[in-house]
Amino acid sequence: MAVAALEQEILSLRKRRQLYSLIGLLLVVAVLASGYSKSNEMNSGGFLQGLSKFFDYPGEIVVEAWEAGPAFFGLIVRFMPAMLETLNIAGVATLLGGAMAVILAMASTRNVDSWGPLIPVVRRMMDIMRAFPELIIALFLIFVLGSSPVPAMIAVAFHTAGALGKLFSEVNENIDRKPIEGLSACGASWLQRIRYAVMPQVAPNYLSYFLLRLEINVRASAILGFVGAGGIGQELRRTIGWGKGAGDETAAIFVLLFLTIMLIDQLSSYLRGKLVGASRAH
Amino acid sequence: MVRWLLSRSTTNKHEQGWRVIQFQEVTKTFGTRTAVNKVSFGIEKPQMVGVIGRSGAGKSTLLRMINRLTPATTGRILFNDHDILRLKGGMMRRWQRDCAMVFQQFNLVPRLDVVTNVMLGRLNGHGTLKSLFNVFSKDDVNAALSALDRLGIAQEAPKRAEELSGGQQQRVAIARALMQDPHMILADEPIASLDPMNAKIVMDALREIHDRDNKIVICNLHTLDTARNYCDRVIGMRDGFIVFDGKPEELTTSAAREIYGADESFNEAATSTAIDAGQTGSPESVGAMTPAAAAAV
Numbered sequence: 001m002a003v004a005a006l007e008q009e010i011l012s013l014r015k016r017r018q019l020y021s022l023i024g025l026l027l028v029v030a031v032l033a034s035g036y037s038k039s040n041e042m043n044s045g046g047f048l049q050g051l052s053k054f055f056d057y058p059g060e061i062v063v064e065a066w067e068a069g070p071a072f073f074g075l076i077v078r079f080m081p082a083m084l085e086t087l088n089i090a091g092v093a094t095l096l097g098g099a100m101a102v103i104l105a106m107a108s109t110r111n112v113d114s115w116g117p118l119i120p121v122v123r124r125m126m127d128i129m130r131a132f133p134e135l136i137i138a139l140f141l142i143f144v145l146g147s148s149p150v151p152a153m154i155a156v157a158f159h160t161a162g163a164l165g166k167l168f169s170e171v172n173e174n175i176d177r178k179p180i181e182g183l184s185a186c187g188a189s190w191l192q193r194i195r196y197a198v199m200p201q202v203a204p205n206y207l208s209y210f211l212l213r214l215e216i217n218v219r220a221s222a223i224l225g226f227v228g229a230g231g232i233g234q235e236l237r238r239t240i241g242w243g244k245g246a247g248d249e250t251a252a253i254f255v256l257l258f259l260t261i262m263l264i265d266q267l268s269s270y271l272r273g274k275l276v277g278a279s280r281a282h
Numbered sequence: 283m284v285r286w287l288l289s290r291s292t293t294n295k296h297e298q299g300w301r302v303i304q305f306q307e308v309t310k311t312f313g314t315r316t317a318v319n320k321v322s323f324g325i326e327k328p329q330m331v332g333v334i335g336r337s338g339a340g341k342s343t344l345l346r347m348i349n350r351l352t353p354a355t356t357g358r359i360l361f362n363d364h365d366i367l368r369l370k371g372g373m374m375r376r377w378q379r380d381c382a383m384v385f386q387q388f389n390l391v392p393r394l395d396v397v398t399n400v401m402l403g404r405l406n407g408h409g410t411l412k413s414l415f416n417v418f419s420k421d422d423v424n425a426a427l428s429a430l431d432r433l434g435i436a437q438e439a440p441k442r443a444e445e446l447s448g449g450q451q452q453r454v455a456i457a458r459a460l461m462q463d464p465h466m467i468l469a470d471e472p473i474a475s476l477d478p479m480n481a482k483i484v485m486d487a488l489r490e491i492h493d494r495d496n497k498i499v500i501c502n503l504h505t506l507d508t509a510r511n512y513c514d515r516v517i518g519m520r521d522g523f524i525v526f527d528g529k530p531e532e533l534t535t536s537a538a539r540e541i542y543g544a545d546e547s548f549n550e551a552a553t554s555t556a557i558d559a560g561q562t563g564s565p566e567s568v569g570a571m572t573p574a575a576a577a578a579v
Contacts, residue, residue, distance in 0.1 A: 176392075178385070178387050178388075178389040179389055179390065179391040179392070181351065181385070181389055182383075182385060182388075182389030182390060182391070182455070182458075183391075183402060183405065184351060184378070185349050185351055185378055185382070185383035185385075185389070186378065186379060186382070186383075186402060186403050186405055186406060186458065186462055187374075187375035187376060187377070187378035187379035187380075187405070187406035187462075188375070188402070188405040188406060189375060189405075189410065191410055191413075191414065192405045192408075192410070192413050192414075195413065195414050195416075196391060196394070196398075196402055196405070196413075197391055200391055200392075200393040200394050201391075201392075201393065203393075
């Protein structure tokens with residue numbers, strides 16, 4: 001009897017919940033629908049008309065590229081120097097940022113005997129460096145230093161130092177202290193201990209993170225061209241800005257960018273696999 | 283500079299004996315626990331000293347304080363009348379080179395090759411820039427190889443340290459210690475993670491260094507038979523105090539019970555690592571350095 005009453009209660013409760021859910025759903029749909037018509041009114045063109053055009057532009061690019069025929073490959077070659085410039089920005093920035101990151105990591109990990117008071121200071125410094133996206137730093141630096149690859153390089157290096165420094169420092173946390181102690185007992189200085197007891201242990205992982213960052217930085221450097229940092233990004237902005245007529249060039253840049261990034265990704269994941277494998281084998 | 287100071291006072295001392303290390307009321311506390319409690323003793327001549335006692339008795343702390351890996355809380359450790367606990371910076375590192383340390387877990391750099399590991403013993407004499415670029419002289423390589431040869435593992439020189447067996451790694455560690463050209467060798471449980479055969483090789487090597495080079499060797503041990511077989515003097519520690527200090531012959535079963543805080547059921551043969559322990563019911567006939575002649579009391 002008591003069970004039957006409970007059953008009634010639960011059933012009515014469930015019904016009420018379902019009703020609330022239905023009302024909630026209807027409300028959301030209503031808000032979305034009214035929002036759509038509102039924003040559609042404010043657009044210069046309609047959303048549905050725009051939707052069909054969405055595929056028009058890529059279609060045009062493909063058609064133009066097709067019409068260019070064998071000359072298309074000439075275009076790819078023509079944009080090669082711009083691509084190289086982007087790779088240069090990424091390469092130099094990763095090298096400089098990586099070197100900086102090693103210094104920051106060694107100064108901010110208790111496990112490798114960093115100087116105590118410096119540790120929180122360096123850590124916060126890295127947080128700040130990491131917090132600013134490359135794009136923001138590049139915009140600022142291009143305003144100060146003018147349009148050239150140098151501000152882009154500095155921007156990417158700055159962000160890289162913070163990001164890699166954090167990862168390197170985490171690698172440092174996990175190393176074996178015994179070799180450090182062994183060298184301490186020989187009377188080795190801090191720098192010597194870092195060089196001989198820490199570096200051999202962390203080198204494979206550092207290199208792996210470094211390659212990963214190189215991949216990321218190639219993409220970042222391509223984007224930075226849009227704010228005037230040179231390289232393939234700048235070419236892309238130019239050809240897209242021209243719209244019709246430059247479709248074959250845009251397509252060539254897309255293909256080049258896609259192939260390069262894929263190549264670097266594959267190469268770095270292959271190398272990283274080997275590195276991690278090598279450190280696991282022992 | 284320390285070496286100059288030390289060697290000058292050494293010549294003063296030379297008539298009376300040899301280099302002297304003197305503990306004066308040395309205490310080390312970790313929080314509320316006292317690991318080493320007002321320990322005073324001296325080593326006046328180049329002896330091979332074995333320090334025994336159960337885990338936590340303060341043996342490791344004692345050794346690590348000499349090498350300055352662990353700071354002492356109070357007291358003085360004098361080496362040729364210099365308080366080595368007060369050395370700082372470069373002077374301290376110079377001292378650390380002079381008292382080489384051998385560890386239970388070898389503490390080599392696993393990914394570096396054996397010969398480099400041995401040469402690292404000389405880092406203290408090298409300038410920062412030179413050592414950062416991995417520059418070692420031909421002389422360093424030769425010295426490292428002859429140290430390895432002395433321990434019978436020269437053929438392993440090009441291998442990575444991590445590829446070697448435990449016994450071989452410990453011999454590499456001893457070669458590194460030799461490379462430091464130290465006044466004394468401090469061995470912290472050097473054979474605790476080795477099998478009996480390798481333990482014998484390593485102890486023989488330490489004894490040989492003492493015999494041939496006339497160096498002080500202080501060795502923490504956890505087996506009584508090893509201490510009896512290899513050492514000229516045995517120091518027993520219990521709860522931070524020295525409770526035994528004498529010749530190995532004086533280390534009777536009752537003395538051992540006192541050191542380990544054990545009762546009548548204490549049986550040395552049960553934990554002995556000597557190969558023929560348990561078979562020979564021989565009494566304490568330990569005088570020679572033959573490690574196989576174990577004492578099963």
